[in-house]
Amino acid sequence: MTFSNRKVFVVGGSRGIGAAIVRRFAAAGATVIFTYAASAGAAEQLAVETGAQALRADAGARNELIAAVRDAGPIDIFVYNAGLLVFGDPLTLDADEVDRMIDVNVRGAYFGSVEASRLMPEGGRILVIGSDTADSMPFPGLAAYVLTKAAMQGMARGLARDLGPRDITVNVIQPGPTDTDMNPADGPRAAGMLEPMAIKRYGTADEVASLTLYLAGTQARGITGAMHTIDGGFAA
Template identity: 40%
Template sequence: MADSLEGKVALVTGGSRGIGAGIAKRLAADGASVALTYANSKDQADQVVADIAAAGGTAFAIQADSAVEADVVASVTETVQRYGQLDILVNNAGGGTFATLDEMATADIDRTLAVNVRAVILAIRESLKHLGPGGRIINIGSINAERVPFAGISVYAASKGAIAGLTRGLARELAPKGITINNVQPGPVDTDNNPADGPAAPLMLAAMALDRFGDVSEIGAFVSFLAGPDSGYITGANLNIDGGFTA
């Protein structure tokens, strides 16, 4: 896949760590110029940019809180100002409060929906001013849109289910423009927030066909394929990469 994205510009939201960092690094390795956003992790974002540069790629970081509309809009604007175009949007930023519904404050519900749903919609709307034929939009959802194996993630799962529906609906709207949109739904992936040796790992491994967590590089490779020239016939798809979590 090396150089398959040469000449393309990608914006990866939430690209300072975990899955987002893996995606940003893979897109850059495959030739794209990358902008990545971070909310608070400036040092980690700078390290991702430095790692990309050390590998011969091009990247820069943008401070943006996905819960703030102005930040979402500005991240698209800054990307286009820096690189002159936008070809690939990866909506990776996400999060949530994990608790049963009766324990969740309204503010926690609002922020989960703002970051996981509203920010995705706003970023897509703003990016459509710049994306042309061949443009790619890739949402990073969650396998919890399809399977919720334990309590305490109902609001998070609802937010990711909304992204699955949004992806299908927008595929109809964007196809006449020559733009594809797909939703990648990772299962358990080894990150700082969800380590493969963490306390919740045995419960998740018990639900999987493969006896391991995914690696961020595997998600990055999948996203890079969807961003590239060989994926033009795929749109409106909710694509599981979950080690058999839903098998």
């Protein structure tokens, strides 16, 4: 699969799943721009490794994100990967942290996707990284996180209707437990995460990137407004 002559914009590409997506699109010949918020060192290294352009832009700050997307010009493939995970008893969670997660996971996904769609050519793609927890939530402590990921489902269905007439697809990729800094395969929550999985193995960021490239390719032009779960059967 080649993406030469395609401009790809990845929101939140410095680490984990986002970095794997940057690597795979760059290897497939795309022109890749990615944003980051805190991990300047990792972003710089990834830019040198892949030839992608790294941009500091906080996805939770609406105008900053919109400006970064607008300044990139026409984008063929927009991937919204940035995400925060705030975990704990809803009665004691810090409300500001929950608000910040909603800013990054929901508001950023919406305003970034809408801005990207303005100049997006026909055949364009919007892909947001949700979570299989939007479909199945076997643990306590994740209500606010799941709220944000369920919101992406509604957004994708709605935007698919808005943008379908321009031949632009909008899809959600829903990973399950995936070995990254957010959810390490050797972390304290790993054993509990494996329990509901049919395949008792953490996924890799590269596996999620593979699905992303599939949905971004020409063969997926008829797929829109849909959720694509890659979770080893966690939500089955």
